[in-house]
Amino acid sequence: PQVIHRKDYKEPDFFVEKVELVFDLERDVTNVKSRLFIAANPARGTGKGDEVFLHGEDMKLLSVALDGVRLASSDFDVDAEGLRFAAPGSNFIAEIETQISPANNTRLEGLYVSQSAFCTQCEAEGFRRITYFPDRPDVMATYKVTINADKTNCPVLLSNGNLIDSGDLDGGRHFAVWEDPFPKPSYLFALVAGDLACVEDSFVTMSGRKVALRIFVEHGNEDRCDYAMDSLIRSMKWDEEVYGLEYDLDLFNIVAVSDFNMGAMENKSLNIFNAKYILAKPDTATDMDYELIESIVAHEYFHNWSGNRVTCRDWFQLSLKEGLTVFRDQEFSADQRSRPVQRIKDVAQLRARQFPEDGGPLAHPVRPDSYMEINNFYTATVYEKGAELIRMMHTLLGPDGYRKGIDLYFDRHDGQAVTCDDFAKAMEDANGIDFTQLKRWYSQAGTPELTWTGNYDADAKQFRLSVSQKTAPTPGQPDKQPLHMPIAIGLLGADGSDLVAQMVELTSDSQEFVFDGVSEKPVVSFNRGFSAPVNVMTDQPDEELVFLMGNDSDAFNRWEAGQKYATRLMLSAITAYEENGGDADAALDAQGDSVESFIAAMGATLMNDDLDKAFRADAVMLPGEEFLSEQRKPANPEAIHQVRKALRKRIGLGLMGDLANTYHQNASNAAFTPDATSAGQRALRAASLSYLVASEKGEYADLAAEQYRTADNMTDQMAALSVLNNLDHPGRAEALADFEERFAKDGVVLDKWFALQAVSSRDDTLARIKDLMSHPAFTMRNPNKVRSLIGAFAMGNPRAFHAKDGSGYEFYADRLIELDDINPQVAARLCAPLGTWAKYDGERASLMKAALERVLAKPEISRDLYEIASKSIA
Ligand code: BAL
Ligand code: ZN
Structure with a gap:
């Protein structure tokens, strides 16, 4: 596949100023008519007779007309990438008719069918699968969209902007016309049509305008939208208060769909969400789900300014909108919840996902220099490291200086498609400061x-x-x-x-x-x-870490000191485990007083009532197996698992009294509320339960089974089920069976059940995953199902994935090959775990490389998967 380089950027030869689209929606064959008002770009000196190129893939082209004159097939060229013809003048109208098949669109890019609804995903390059168009973010047009569809199957017809007309048509059909006054790139186009329920609220902006807020979901889910709606309202208010940014239309729609490649999408005034990040009620969603809903709803809303009003010139600048918007949503969550706990969560995520990426074969700068497939660059580096870069600007400039820079950025560039340099320049100009060296973070990969x-x-x-x-x-x-x-x-x-x-x-x-x-x-x-x-x-020294754990006025570094101590202790024990032939207990004994002193320090944190409960819950957790496997080469997944398990057992035994008290004292009889304080209390109780069960005293496994049976909310149920999940206790099978029965028809909730079984540390896990692939609710066509069962296995079960006999790798490569024909974007996203071979011993490394070779040998491999697999093996 062709490599696209940042240095080759050229302005478009032609712009499109206005787009009129007419959709005749049918599941199998949808007809799309477009009228494009095209204008030559003076900066490129183009005009009459010059070639116009419009991207287009996987469509049937029915006709092309220029200024009302239909072209003969000899007057244009069409190939797998797009359509070319000569411009009839500097300003002209192109009319193009295409056919597409939403029901057969398993890639979930462009227009597709999810359950019974039509929906779209155009970022990054999905619009070219709907109609021929210069599908690049620096071509910004106003859109007028007419949707014709069956009235019974699709009573709801939505697109961007304002509804300007609607009515009935013959044959049981109806139509709606939407107009978006804000010029936008094609990646922000959206369309939804289906039989959906609607939940409504409203928001009055700081200048007194009333905005209608609507969330559309499948019928029956209306009672699961409250938290998303509340999060949206709080986001709108926060953006006014902290950034001075007001919403700019009278309507804001969110639609939740079951089949979605990403978490959510910020299409102008019509956000489309993975249903997982909208739907919540106490007995279906955990505190973590609530937290994610809050931050993703905010993230997509914040894009209305950082992304939509000011967008990216080209896809190399993706972090311009994503890094900034992640920083904005992190700060929003920090203001809504506990700031230090939010920082711990964000850093833990950065370390778990971005640091390995930056230290592996897929390392790339925040602003990449080249790509084969842009879908592969929606990465932790572009998003999370990009957010850290904005955070450093914020730290260096202070809140007031940062705000001056932001104000200048939006003033200067509203309505434009710009670059990361433009952003930094606004920060510099507003503050009279030089960020030349800081900007190296945009171009230099790797974790310092x-x-x-x-x-x-x-x-x-x-x-x-x-x-x-x-x-x-x-x-x-x-x-x-x-x-x-x-x-x-x-x-x-x-x-x-x-x-x-x-x-x-x-x-x-x-x-x-x-x-x-x-x-x-x-x-x-x-x-x-x-x-x-x-x-x-x-x-x-250990004593200094213990001192910091107990005294640092910076809560983040209190947590960090504990993590450092635990990591050091476990790494040393892992070496001892390897030397003593695999005895984890003896390996811990060999650490002298360190184990006792660590457990005592952890106990002091557990019982310190001056500290926030959510913080205490985080501070008593040991670094995860994936994190530990990053810390030494070769990583030994079995040793890591056994040593961590043995240390958890010692903590459970050593702090049993305190843990039991904490568990019982933090029970609550009050009705569930998702606020941060109650969530912190539940998290601390869950951490206590997990250590009590880790002690291997049978009564605590019984307690977990009892908690599963009696809990009135999903958070407490999942806390119980996730500890039972690794045991041979009868409560495990009972709870899993109960869960399956209760949520058999509830895709979003059942995904938790698939994921739990995929990450179980039991020895029968891979066999169970293979069985679950024929479960009636499992399908490779639904990305959430694939991520829950297949992705969770590779990313959340290092011991089973890295089984010495290679069975995990073999199974995984088969799934990637199978998935590539269905959904290349998701297949490529899942390929990364095989690229970590250099961290493992020679035997595992060669098995992983063999799995990658097999993936690469797949006939007709997609550009997406090829890029990741070939870079991973290099
Ligand atoms: N723009 C893709 C989804 C997101 O980052 O919001
Ligand atoms: Zn985003």
Whole structure:
């Protein structure tokens, strides 16, 4: 496949200023008529006689007319990529008629059918599967869309903008006409038609305009929209208060569909969501589901400005809208909930997904230089590392300076398609500051590694902190330059208070920072709040980590100190496990007092009533198996699993009394509410239960089974079921059977049941997954099902996926090959776990590479999967 390079960007030869579309919707054959008002681009010097190119894929072209004159087939060229003809003038109208088949569209890009409804997904390049068009984000047009459809099957007809006309047609059909006054790129086009229920509310904007808010769902789900609606209203208010940004139309629609490649999509005034991120009520959704709904509803809403009003010039600039919008949704959640807990969650996610990406074969900069398939670049790097880059600007400029930059950005570029450089320039110009070096974060891939050493001079009352940075080579980037980053530093005195709390700016490979007036030898709290997205390699003594766990005024670094201590302890025990022939208990015994002192420190956090319960729940969790496997080479999934399990057992035994008290004291008789405080209480109780069960005292497995039976909400039920899930207890089968029966017809909820079984640490897991593939509710055509059963196995069950005999890899490669013919975008997204072979021992590495070879040998492999598999094997 062709590689597309950022450096080759050229402005469009022709713009489209206005689009009129008429859809005659039928499941098997939908007819699409388009009228494009095309204008030459003066900057390109184009005009009459020059070639016009319109993208188009997988469509039947019926006719082309220019300025009312139908073209003979010899007057245009059409191939698998698009349509070419000569411009009849500098301004002209092209009329094109195509046919597409929504029911056969299993890729879920363009117009397709989900359950019984028609819906669209056009980002990044789906519009070219609907009609011929210059399908690139720097071509922005106004849209007028007429939808004709069967009135019984599709009483609801939606597109972007305002409804300007509707009525009945012959033959049981009806129509609606929508007009969107805001020029937009084709990737923001959307259409929905179906028999959907609607939940309504409204919002009055800061200038007093009333906006109708509607959420459309399948009938029967009307009682699951409250939280999404509430989140939308809170997002609209927050964006006014924090960013001064107001909604710009009188209507905002959200539609939830079951079959969706992504989480959700920010189409102008018609967001389309994966139903998983809309539907919630206490007995179907967990606290984590509620949290995700809140942040994704906010994310899509925030795109109305950061993405829609100001969009990307080309897809290399994707982080312009995604990094910024992720930062915005993270800050929204931090304001709605606990700020430190939100930061812990965001950093844990960055470490779990982005750091491995940045250290592996798919590493790429936040603003990539090339791609084969843009769908493959909706990555943790573009999104989450991109958000960290915006966060560093925010830290360096302060809230007021950042807001000045944002105001200038939206003033300067409203209605335009721009670049990451344009964003940084607005920040610089508004603040009179130079971000030249900071901008290296856009272009340089890899996670920097920082080391530091401290030196205290008691006579001078001076503390010197030496910091150095280095970034390992990544594919295509052998040499790295130093990055500019803010590092928040705390120097703690013996009583735990801050002697110094300051932000320093690291800009060189090595740098010394001098702190004067430091009255005693301090304990260093480095990179507070994870102010820079880096790995910090320096080893602080265990006692200092324990001190920070108990005293740091920065809650993030309290958590971080515990994670560091746990990681160090487990890595050392893993080495001992490998040396002693596989005895996890003996491996922990070999760690001397460290285990006891770690458990005591964790117990102190568990019982510290001054701390937020949600924070305590996070702080007592051990780093996950995937995280540990990133920390040493070769990773040994079996050793990691056994050592972590043994340490969890010791914690359960060592803190049993405190855990049991915490469990019982945090029971609640009140009706479920999804607020952060109640969720924190449930999380702390769930953490206690999981350690009690890990103690292997049978009565606690009984307690979990009892909790499953008696809980009145999904959060408590899932907490019980996820610990039972790894056991041989009769409560496991009972609970799983009960769950299956209750939610047999409820796709979104049943996905939890599939995923649980896929991540079970029991030895029969792979066999069970194979059985579940023929479960009546499972289908490879639904991305949520594929992610729940197949994806969760590879990404959430390292021990089974990396089984020494290669059975996990073999099964997985078969699924990727099968899925590629159905939905290449999802197949490619799932391929990454096989690309981690370099982290494993020679035997596993060659089995993983063999699996990748088999994927690559698939006849007619998609561009999507080819790109990921070929880069992964390199
Ligand atoms: N733009 C794709 C989905 C999202 O990031 O909101
Ligand atoms: Zn987004």
